[in-house]
Amino acid sequence: MRRPRHVLRSRSSLAALFVLFAPTAACAQGTDTTITVQPTARIQIQNFAGSVTVRAWDRNAVRVIASNTRREDVVIRGRDAALSITTVSRTGVPAPLAYEISVPAKAALDISGTYTDITIEGVQASVTASTVQGDVRLRGGDGVVSLKSVQGSVTVQNAMGRIEVNGVNKGLSLRNVSGDIAAETVNGSIVLDGVESSDVEAVTVNGRVTYEGTIRDRGRYRFGSHNGSIVISIPERANATIAAVSYQGAFSSRFALPAGVAVASGRHRANFAFGDGSARVEAESFQGDIILARPGDAVARPKE
Amino acid sequence: MTDIPGAPRTAGMTGSSDPWTDRLSEYVDGDLDAPTRAALDAHLATCADCRATRDAIERVLARARHAPYREPTADLWTPIEAAIERTRVTPIEAPRRQRLITLSVSRLVAAAAAVAILAGGTAWMIASNRTPRTLAATPDSVQAPNVMVTPAALAVASYRDAAADLERLLEAGRSTLRPETMRVIEENLRTIDLAIAQADSALRRDPGSEYLNQYLATTMQRKLKLLRRAIDITAARS
Numbered sequence: 296m297r298r299p300r301h302v303l304r305s306r307s308s309l310a311a312l313f314v315l316f317a318p319t320a321a322c323a324q325g326t327d328t329t330i331t332v333q334p335t336a337r338i339q340i341q342n343f344a345g346s347v348t349v350r351a352w353d354r355n356a357v358r359v360i361a362s363n364t365r366r367e368d369v370v371i372r373g374r375d376a377a378l379s380i381t382t383v384s385r386t387g388v389p390a391p392l393a394y395e396i397s398v399p400a401k402a403a404l405d406i407s408g409t410y411t412d413i414t415i416e417g418v419q420a421s422v423t424a425s426t427v428q429g430d431v432r433l434r435g436g437d438g439v440v441s442l443k444s445v446q447g448s449v450t451v452q453n454a455m456g457r458i459e460v461n462g463v464n465k466g467l468s469l470r471n472v473s474g475d476i477a478a479e480t481v482n483g484s485i486v487l488d489g490v491e492s493s494d495v496e497a498v499t500v501n502g503r504v505t506y507e508g509t510i511r512d513r514g515r516y517r518f519g520s521h522n523g524s525i526v527i528s529i530p531e532r533a534n535a536t537i538a539a540v541s542y543q544g545a546f547s548s549r550f551a552l553p554a555g556v557a558v559a560s561g562r563h564r565a566n567f568a569f570g571d572g573s574a575r576v577e578a579e580s581f582q583g584d585i586i587l588a589r590p591g592d593a594v595a596r597p598k599e
Numbered sequence: 600m601t602d603i604p605g606a607p608r609t610a611g612m613t614g615s616s617d618p619w620t621d622r623l624s625e626y627v628d629g630d631l632d633a634p635t636r637a638a639l640d641a642h643l644a645t646c647a648d649c650r651a652t653r654d655a656i657e658r659v660l661a662r663a664r665h666a667p668y669r670e671p672t673a674d675l676w677t678p679i680e681a682a683i684e685r686t687r688v689t690p691i692e693a694p695r696r697q698r699l700i701t702l703s704v705s706r707l708v709a710a711a712a713a714v715a716i717l718a719g720g721t722a723w724m725i726a727s728n729r730t731p732r733t734l735a736a737t738p739d740s741v742q743a744p745n746v747m748v749t750p751a752a753l754a755v756a757s758y759r760d761a762a763a764d765l766e767r768l769l770e771a772g773r774s775t776l777r778p779e780t781m782r783v784i785e786e787n788l789r790t791i792d793l794a795i796a797q798a799d800s801a802l803r804r805d806p807g808s809e810y811l812n813q814y815l816a817t818t819m820q821r822k823l824k825l826l827r828r829a830i831d832i833t834a835a836r837s
Contacts, residue, residue, distance in 0.1 A: 409836065410777075427776075427780055427832055428777070428779070428780055445780065445783065445784065445828075445829075445832065446779075446780060446783050461828075463783070463784070463787050463825065463828075464783045464786070464787055481787040481790055481791060481821075481825060482786070482787050482790055498821075500790055500791055500794050500818075500821065501790050501794075521794040521797075521818070522794070540810050542798075542801055542810070542811065542814075557651070557652055557655030557656065559623070559624050559627070559652075559655065559656035563808070563810050564624075564810065566624075566656070568658070572658075579810075579814070581794065581797065581798065581801075581814060582797075
């Protein structure tokens with residue numbers, strides 16, 4: 296007995312449709328959802344690989360747009376005060392995923408990834424972001440700001456609070472930042488520009504350290520490099536005790552030291568004071584030079 | 600560009616023709632031997648410029664001593680003392696220089712740094728916040744005649760033990776990281792190793808340098824910190 300032709304046609308058509316559209320459907324899954332949260336909610340985001348871009352907006356809600364396929368689920372848990380966004384793979388190691396997330400400006404962020412680029416713009420709250428292989432870029436941030444990357448660069452702009460930046464294999468750049476600042480890397484330069492702080496520490500092993508910012512009375516500023524130069528801007532009216540140490544480098548100033556400045560020199564160091572000397576500026580380079588400059592002369596700024 | 604007096608490359612170029620000017624920092628630090636100190640004392644009695652410079656140096660150092668001080672997070676002295684006891688050596692003959700038979704400030708700093716490395720994180724604090732003079736004012740037992748200690752060597756030995764342990768842990772977690780990431784971490788560890796080797800070499804040439812003692816300790820601490828961070832990453836991935 297022959298089967299009805301239309302049934303065969305129907306089955307083959309279904310199979311053809313499956314073959315043709317199944318992969319497309321998986322690729323086109325995507326996520327676009329919006330969840331109401333409190334304006335000061337804590338948002339936790341984990342993305343194993345790919346990118347996370349977070350932008351502040353003026354709504355008390357979080358919008359998550361992700362490029363996931365059917366092989367990955369974007370799991371969003373919580374609402375109101377705390378929200379977590381994670382990627383769960385159905386097939387083992389998650390594929391690279393691009394997240395575009397909008398959050399309230401006052402929402403605190405905790406973002407982590409492994410092979411992930413992280414970009415955050417406009418947030419006015421605490422930010423923690425860490426990745427292994429990827430760049431971290433932050434514009435904004437207020438409160439505790441902690442940024443880490445092993446293989447990527449870290450750049451911060453317009454942040455304030457207690458700022459801690461850690462790199463390993465690339466340089467660090469902090470511009471227009473204020474508060475207590477700690478920056479450390481191994482193989483890269485550190486640029487601190489437009490800093491307003493009483494407490495700065497910037498140390499690298501293989502790279503240059505440049506500082507352009509305030510030297511506040513009773514402040515503490517510490518800069519170190521193994522084989523890079525250290526360039527520090529000293530405002531004209533600064534009250535600072537300078538303690539410069541170098542084993543193989545030289546000490547120099549791009550401006551004439553004011554009359555009356557007594558230099559206490561030793562085998563590898565020079566100490567002297569400007570004004571009442573209440574701030575302490577320590578610069579230490581094993582092989583590099585230590586250079587004092589006036590504001591505007593320390594950091595080479597990128598062209599606008 | 601103005602050279603700042605005291606630069607290693609321009610040592611002795613203080614702008615003054617007075618040969619004593621370059622020795623004033625050592626004088627204030629108490630680093631001069633007795634005959635040189637006596638000679639400089641005699642010179643100071645007759646040279647107003649040098650007296651003024653000496654006074655200025657002392658003012659600078661006084662300011663430095665007022666830098667904020669943070670208490671160590673652990674009792675450092677007990678393990679330092681124990682470490683000193685372990686390395687106690689009876690000299691065959693009386694040392695010719697006092698420096699060899701006392702625990703100098705820089706060596707005490709190095710010893711403290713060694714313990715701090717083991718304790719996990721206060722070497723930097725010691726090197727940067729606690730002035731040598733403060734350390735020198737700590738227990739009287741530091742002045743131990745007829746005792747020759749080598750805390751710098753102790754620091755290196757302690758560091759090597761700690762680094763070896765951490766390197767084993769990192770190796771155990773190697774498979775959790777991409778080869779490229781592991782390569783980058785290892786390259787950066789080698790960068791720090793090179794810095795340590797250079798500091799160590801310099802210290803061998805200049806064992807009395809307080810700066811080099813401190814620098815070696817903080818650089819070793821930096822490597823341990825990177826190792827811990829890398830291990831944390833492997834642990835998070837496993």
